């Protein structure tokens with residue numbers, strides 16, 4: 001449990017020293033230290049206790065990796081007890097960096113098949129699908145875009161389309177008039193300013209009509225392999241629950257979270273966090289009792305803690321249900337994930 005310590009080893013050691021009775025609530029490390037330090041005075045007894053504590057720590061670590069459903073009320077209390085919240089603009093503490101990276105590592109084990117949940121075959125399709133995904137689900141977009149891209153496969157085709165026909169196709173996505181304007185507008189800009197190609201640079205992407213940083217990072221990260229953090233509604237909610245940042249402005253959230261991770265982790269990190277938000281850590285009722293990272297979460301208990309009730313809240317493949325993509329990557333199917341049904345089929 002020592003590695004679940006949100007305040008880092010040093011902080012735990014200090015707090016533990018002061019704790020009455022010398023118990024080490026979150027600290028296998030402290031127990032080991034104590035065992036070594038008192039070796040002469042207490043002999044083998046203390047050393048044995050230290051060994052036991054270390055063994056416990058290893059067992060707990062294995063349990064998280066192998067068994068994704070846990071309800072660790074005590075561990076979460078320990079996380080809650082140690083504040084690692086940054087003041088605005090301050091450099092993140094080592095403890096916060098460690099805890100954040102640990103959460104991302106655990107999430108990588110929970111969602112090894114995480115991927116963008118929009119179906120796309122090229123950067124143009126991903127750009128259009130991302131713009132369409134505003135205020136609706138990726139599932140609904142995936143059910144809509146096959147007809148759109150079959151009729152208008154290139155920016156030239158979509159730029160020269162009859163708006164009313166595009167509106168009809170986009171109707172299931174909601175806000176279909178505004179979305180038609182956006183995707184036709186950005187297609188025109190691609191044709192006029194970029195030779196019909198999607199630019200691979202942030203500065204150029206955000207100049208396209210209807211394209212903000214969030215959309216640009218989705219495209220850069222997933223169509224161009226350039227690292228980016230996607231701050232959507234799930235990402236905002238989860239990183240605040242985990243106390244990675246106190247910011248509410250997406251650009252500031254992006255900057256503060258970016259400072260916790262190496263650039264090479266940014267795209268996968270975004271997938272992990274968003275997938276967790278969609279499947280387990282919901283806005284209204286997070287499934288805490290079925291959450292594999294509960295031991296690391298300062299917000300454990302905000303949602304349902306009863307394991308059986310929490311299990312019923314799980315979505316997509318975690319709840320045994322189809323995913324959002326009609327054409328998911330093979331890794332997802334290999335892990336037991338199911339493709340989403342086409343429009344009108346369910």
Ligand code: SF4
Pocket residue numbers: 241280281282286287288289291292293294297298299300301302303
């Ligand atoms: S479901 Fe969310 S709030 Fe609950 S323990 Fe998991 S990450 Fe924390």
